[in-house]
Amino acid sequence: MTIEAKYGVPTVAVHTDKFDKVVRSVAEVSGMPDLAQVFVPQPIMGKTAAQLRAYVDGKDPISGRPVMQEVIEGLTLPRSRGVASEYDRSTPRLVEPDTEDNLHRLFLERNWTDKLPIVLPTEERVAAMLARTRRKPDEVVGRMRSTHFREYWEYTVEKVAVNAVMAGARPEYFPVILALAATGVTARGSSSSAVAAMAVVNGPIRREIGMNAGTGAMGPYSHANATIGRAYGLLSQNGQGGSVPGLSYMGNQGNNYAYNSVTFAENEERSPWEPFHVQHGLAAGDSAVSVFSGVRSTAFTLGLREKHWREHVRHLLRGMDPHGPPALLLDPIAARQFVDRGGFGKKDALIDWLHDTARMRAGEYWDYQLIQNYIYPRATFGEEPWASKLRAAPDEEIPMFRREDIHVIVVGGETNGYWRIMGCTYGKTESVDAWR
Amino acid sequence: MIVLDPTGYPPKIAAKPLAARLDTLNGRTVYLVDCRFDDSDVFLKQMQAWFAEHMPSVQTVFKPISSVYLVDDPKTWEEIKARGHAAILGVGH
Numbered sequence: 133m134t135i136e137a138k139y140g141v142p143t144v145a146v147h148t149d150k151f152d153k154v155v156r157s158v159a160e161v162s163g164m165p166d167l168a169q170v171f172v173p174q175p176i177m178g179k180t181a182a183q184l185r186a187y188v189d190g191k192d193p194i195s196g197r198p199v200m201q202e203v204i205e206g207l208t209l210p211r212s213r214g215v216a217s218e219y220d221r222s223t224p225r226l227v228e229p230d231t232e233d234n235l236h237r238l239f240l241e242r243n244w245t246d247k248l249p250i251v252l253p254t255e256e257r258v259a260a261m262l263a264r265t266r267r268k269p270d271e272v273v274g275r276m277r278s279t280h281f282r283e284y285w286e287y288t289v290e291k292v293a294v295n296a297v298m299a300g301a302r303p304e305y306f307p308v309i310l311a312l313a314a315t316g317v318t319a320r321g322s323s324s325s326a327v328a329a330m331a332v333v334n335g336p337i338r339r340e341i342g343m344n345a346g347t348g349a350m351g352p353y354s355h356a357n358a359t360i361g362r363a364y365g366l367l368s369q370n371g372q373g374g375s376v377p378g379l380s381y382m383g384n385q386g387n388n389y390a391y392n393s394v395t396f397a398e399n400e401e402r403s404p405w406e407p408f409h410v411q412h413g414l415a416a417g418d419s420a421v422s423v424f425s426g427v428r429s430t431a432f433t434l435g436l437r438e439k440h441w442r443e444h445v446r447h448l449l450r451g452m453d454p455h456g457p458p459a460l461l462l463d464p465i466a467a468r469q470f471v472d473r474g475g476f477g478k479k480d481a482l483i484d485w486l487h488d489t490a491r492m493r494a495g496e497y498w499d500y501q502l503i504q505n506y507i508y509p510r511a512t513f514g515e516e517p518w519a520s521k522l523r524a525a526p527d528e529e530i531p532m533f534r535r536e537d538i539h540v541i542v543v544g545g546e547t548n549g550y551w552r553i554m555g556c557t558y559g560k561t562e563s564v565d566a567w568r
Numbered sequence: 569m570i571v572l573d574p575t576g577y578p579p580k581i582a583a584k585p586l587a588a589r590l591d592t593l594n595g596r597t598v599y600l601v602d603c604r605f606d607d608s609d610v611f612l613k614q615m616q617a618w619f620a621e622h623m624p625s626v627q628t629v630f631k632p633i634s635s636v637y638l639v640d641d642p643k644t645w646e647e648i649k650a651r652g653h654a655a656i657l658g659v660g661h
Contacts (some may be wrong), residue, residue, distance in 0.1 A: 133584070133600035134640060134645060135601075135645045135648060135649075135655055136584075136586055136587050137585065137587075137656070138645070139587075139644070139645045139646070139648070140587045140588075140653045141587055141616055141648055141649055141652065141654060141655050142586075142587045142588065142589050142590055142647070142653075142655070143654065143655040143656070143657060144654075144656050144657070145657045145658065145660055146611075146615075146657065146658030146659050147658070147660035147661070148659060148660070148661055150661075151660055151661060155660055160581075161578075161583065162581075163581050163582050163583040163584040164583075164586065166586055167586065172611070172659065174661075175606070176607050176608060176610075176611050176661070177607055177613070178607065179574070179610070179611075181608060181610055181613070183616060184607070184610055184614045185613045185618075187611065187614075187616040188611070188615050188618050189616045200615075200618055200622070203656060204593060204623075206656045207589060207590055207593060207598070207656075208590050208591065208593060209587065209588050210589055213587055216591065217582070217583050218580055218581065218582045219580065219581055220580050221577070221578045221580070221581065222577070223573055223575045223576070223577060224573050225572060225573060226570060226571070226572055226573060227570075227571050227572065227573050227609040228610075229569060230569065231569060232569050234603050235569055235571055239574075244574050244575070252569065252571045253571050253572045253574065254569070254570065254571055254572075254592075255570060255571075255576075258572055262582035275576075276576075280638050282578050283578065284579065285575075285576035285577060285578050285579070286576055286577050287576035290572070290616075291574065291576055291577075292577075294574045295574050296571070298574060305573050308656075317572045320571065324661065354657060365573065370574040370575045370576060371574065371575070371576035371581065372576060373576060373578055374575075379597065394645065447637065465607070467588050470630045504606075504634050505604070505605045505636070506604060506638075508573070508604075509604045509632070509633070509634075509635050510635050510636055511638045513634050515635070529594045554587060565634075
């Protein structure tokens, strides 16, 4: 769209057919509804040159017309139907009054829920939520979008409260939910890789509102953990203007983690290391929430065996996609084993070791599809550390991840030393106290 | 029963003009811009071959973007503006 609108070059965009609704929608909200768009079958990935030539010679599966005819016409025939130079799309404060049953049906039909029952956000319930922050209802908390190409929508304190009520959250949780909203990191990314978010709460707020950092912390056994995470998801999908399959959500398989965005408290009291929020610049007495995106993959094992623990951890790391860096979620038993076995008195020492341990042959690394899609172009553009990795011989063992993308969090109730690795990307740590 | 609307506030939509279309592609240079996702390069080279076979008067340039599709690429857009007449971008997924 930039090359067409800003540089004045007539352009045709070619997409796969699964994305017809989403790309037309993006063109519409970008003020270019007449943008020339041509479609070919999905997938492109893994097809031979001959198969892709057949796409070129074939028909657009959406319009039924020859692909190349549409391409040529898109560059040569007038397209603009004329649209208003600017128009508003305001959203109302209130929904049209109706019965309770009809409103529940309406919220479902408008895709405002996660398809589980919600609490209807009456003015009384929303007011109770708003009473737990000194911030004004009309203050803008942040903005989100489901993907890079979409426009940002913004939301106020009141809009966050509405979604918090819908999720079943108690008013005392509200500052945590506001802090999540303030990160601007969506829990409803539309990536075709079907991502979820993860949220980690630190500091005194954990105890004040009864968050669980121990047995069952990651669900579904804590009201605070469950509903704070659910509120984060609902706020994301509604605050950003939707998360609808085929239109504003393209995750191919969906992601069960998205129901409450893997929301839990760190078990600071039983951790041998400093809390996660302290690693990111806050004081131990501060309350904070940290968010991760791109949560897709999980690996797990039990404890660290004396003889081969290094190999076991290496193989767990090696099983991750190199485009999904590891966040280790360690039960306190496993955390102490890393201290005892490896001598990792500080998290930083463990992260150094993980970075050095997670390696694969350069040739194999560069052949991963997501590395080809997202890292290889940056490497060829000279961006480090990938440009240096690109110079490695195919058989040279290179790090799978950047050190700064590896994280360690302690959670669990010590019923055993199970631990897991989540493949995900750290986004931001936000103060909860600022939203009380 | 009265309840509140949970949706955020969208930005205003500002219309952007499309570029003037060409009267013909004959003798013109068309850039085939590879967004470097999945196997879009293989696809666009097949489209380039189609032009060579069916419209040899059209000059085509295969041009990968400089980085990933998430990053704006003014250097490439300026090159196309200076040296080309039209662009085909692909493949969106």
